[in-house]
Amino acid sequence: MTLRRPAFALLVLWLVPSFAQDYSVPSQWNASSPLSFDQRIHLFQGALEAVNTSYDDTQGLITNMGFSENANLVSATAIFDRIVSGRDNYDAISDHLSRVRPKLIPLSQSVCHVLPEIIA
Numbered sequence: 001m002t003l004r005r006p007a008f009a010l011l012v013l014w015l016v017p018s019f020a021q022d023y024s025v026p027s028q029w030n031a032s033s034p035l036s037f038d039q040r041i042h043l044f045q046g047a048l049e050a051v052n053t054s055y056d057d058t059q060g061l062i063t064n065m066g067f068s069e070n071a072n073l074v075s076a077t078a079i080f081d082r083i084v085s086g087r088d089n090y091d092a093i094s095d096h097l098s099r100v101r102p103k104l105i106p107l108s109q110s111v112c113h114v115l116p117e118i119i120a
Contacts, residue, residue: 048089060096
């Protein structure tokens with residue numbers, strides 16, 4: 001009987017905070033930008049050009065950035081092209097993916113090879 005009380009107490013302590021969470025978005029986060037759409041587009045394009053000066057052609061990655069950061073940059077660039085209904089960065093994205101994909105295929109094959117051993 002003594003084992004049930006601590007388990008029940010832990011369950012109550014685990015459940016109570018989940019009801020007390022506030023998941024609302026602060027109103028200041030929804031503030032509109034003082035910049036126009038065109039100004040924001042210009043800023044992003046300028047930032048992209050600045051980052052691309054560190055592009056390593058041999059690896060297909062931006063130097064001094066991790067793999068995840070490079071992937072986020074490529075994703076943001078593709079979304080940018082979609083927002084502006086353009087294809088200005090299509091070649092750069094395609095080039096990046098063609099250079100990085102060969103590195104991912106051996107990784108995914110090695111993970112798939114080891115995965116059954118991890119699950120078992």
